[in-house]
Amino acid sequence: MQSEIKIKRRPTWTVRAGDLCIGSEHPISVQSMCATPTRDIPATLQQIRLLQSAGADLIRIAVDSRQDVEALSNLRQETDARLVIDLQESYRLAEKVAPFVQKIRYNPGHLHHHQKQVEVFDKVKYLVEVAATNDCALRIGINFGSLDPEKKLEGVDPIEAALESAQEHISYMERLGFENYLVSLKSSDPNAVMSINREFANRFERIPLHLGVTEAGMLPMGEIKTRIAFENLIANGIGDTVRVSLTLPFERKYEEIEVARKILKDISEGKFRSVPQFEQKGLNIISCPSCSRVENLAFIELAEKVKELTAFAAEENLTIAVMGCRVNGPGETDDADLGLWCAPNHVNLKRKEEFLGTFSYEQILVKVEEELRSIISERREAP
Numbered sequence: 247m248q249s250e251i252k253i254k255r256r257p258t259w260t261v262r263a264g265d266l267c268i269g270s271e272h273p274i275s276v277q278s279m280c281a282t283p284t285r286d287i288p289a290t291l292q293q294i295r296l297l298q299s300a301g302a303d304l305i306r307i308a309v310d311s312r313q314d315v316e317a318l319s320n321l322r323q324e325t326d327a328r329l330v331i332d333l334q335e336s337y338r339l340a341e342k343v344a345p346f347v348q349k350i351r352y353n354p355g356h357l358h359h360h361q362k363q364v365e366v367f368d369k370v371k372y373l374v375e376v377a378a379t380n381d382c383a384l385r386i387g388i389n390f391g392s393l394d395p396e397k398k399l400e401g402v403d404p405i406e407a408a409l410e411s412a413q414e415h416i417s418y419m420e421r422l423g424f425e426n427y428l429v430s431l432k433s434s435d436p437n438a439v440m441s442i443n444r445e446f447a448n449r450f451e452r453i454p455l456h457l458g459v460t461e462a463g464m465l466p467m468g469e470i471k472t473r474i475a476f477e478n479l480i481a482n483g484i485g486d487t488v489r490v491s492l493t494l495p496f497e498r499k500y501e502e503i504e505v506a507r508k509i510l511k512d513i514s515e516g517k518f519r520s521v522p523q524f525e526q527k528g529l530n531i532i533s534c535p536s537c538s539r540v541e542n543l544a545f546i547e548l549a550e551k552v553k554e555l556t557a558f559a560a561e562e563n564l565t566i567a568v569m570g571c572r573v574n575g576p577g578e579t580d581d582a583d584l585g586l587w588c589a590p591n592h593v594n595l596k597r598k599e600e601f602l603g604t605f606s607y608e609q610i611l612v613k614v615e616e617e618l619r620s621i622i623s624e625r626r627e628a629p
Contacts, residue, residue: 253513256447256483258454261428263383264328264348266303268428268487269454274480274510275487277304277330278502279535281494284314284321291324293499298327300500301507304349304487306330315342322346330385335359340373344380351385354411355392370418377426384427386415389460390438391569404433405442412446416453428486430456434463434532434567436475447484458489461534461569464553468492469505476509477518491535493549493568502535528561532582533568544607545570545588552586555611562622566614584617586610597621 260269268275278297282289284307297305305327309315318331330349333340335356344350350373357369377384388408397407408431419427429450431442436459443455459475462468472490479485490506512519533549549568556566567582579585585596593610595602597617605613 253481254483258452258486259425261383261426261454263304266328274485275303276301276503276506277306277487277489278302278499279306281496281499284308285317287317287320291321293496294325294327296500297503300503302503304328304330306332306351308332308334309339309343310334310336315339318343318346337369337373340376344376344382347382349383349385350377351387353387353389353392354415355394358395367418370415371422374422374424378424385456386412386427386429388412388431390433405438408442409445416450428454428456430458432458432460434459434461436471439475440478443479443484454486455484456487457485458491460491461532462491463531463533464493464549473509473519477513480513493533493535493546495546528563529556529559530565532565534570548607551611552614555615556618559618559622564621583621584614
């Protein structure tokens with residue numbers, strides 16, 4: 247049996263989410279996110295228990311309405327799991343949910359959606375005060391698919407835009423004297439995840455990092471993309487808590503925890519399966535994890551059908567993005583050769599940034615095949 251290797255962790259301060267300590271001297275924690283609508287209390291409770299039994303250290307759920315808040319208060323009475331709340335655009339719900347959770351995640355790119363007349367610093371000040379009052383940790387969650395619009399300007403490298411956003415919000419935390427926070431910088435591209443987290447670790451020495459390849463997609467490729475990023479970062483001491491984001495049916499959501507634990511175990515035993523960079527060869531399908539933001543459960547089945555339908559193009563160097571909601575859907579589909587952004591009753595189809603129209607869940611597969619064959623034909627005919 248191969249003995250564990252000792253990885254020198256990057257020194258950071260400790261973040262406390264309830265009784266869980268996150269930081270360099272503590273074990274790397276593993277988390278996931280409920281895929282069920284939070285207001286569906288029985289289904290969400292079942293998912294919390296499923297994830298908790300699989301060994302989740304933290305379980306994230308989304309709150310986007312007062313109905314969700316009421317559901318959360320009921321859920322808290324039924325579980326002792328450590329909960330992280332994802333505020334999405336509704337940052338003003340923080341004070342309503344904070345008494346029931348151990349950690350709050352906000353996205354700088356979403357603080358512009360509501361109360362546009364209020365300065366971003368004042369919104370963050372409110373979040374910090376709520377977190378401090380309720381002894382909650384904060385995560386500044388930056389995602390390439392939903393960057394701060396003031397940072398994501400034409401011609402600006404997304405990595406620099408994301409780092410600028412991180413710098414801005416870290417400066418807010420410093421002004422407010424708050425340290426019980428960590429940062430995440432996520433992309434669907436494992437190479438970008440590696441690059442930005444390395445650069446962040448160089449610039450901000452003591453701030454803990456949450457790692458993840460967002461919209462990693464379906465198995466087995468979703469695990470491969472995540473493994474490459476984790477092996478290259480964690481083996482170099484970067485990363486304090488992790489999330490594996492996979493497109494899975496609700497009843498298999500626990501596999502995110504299993505895959506994360508397997509990757510961490512392999513790293514600790516020196517069993518590396520990756521290469522220094524992720525070399526994408528052939529068709530690349532990006533799909534977001536099944537989560538409570540998904541507006542139609544048909545999205546999960548649709549992602550699998552797109553995978554099956556496009557098998558004929560496996561050797562083509564193309565990217566198809568299948569996104570389940572409005573949060574990251576528009577941004578993550580911009581760079582894809584074909585982007586599907588799923589709404590409650592239809593699917594938006596894009597070809598790069600060109601909007602091709604909306605189609606029913608029954609119609610979309612025919613249109614995807616038509617457009618994909620058209621792209622392949624045009625490429626082959628190009629001089």
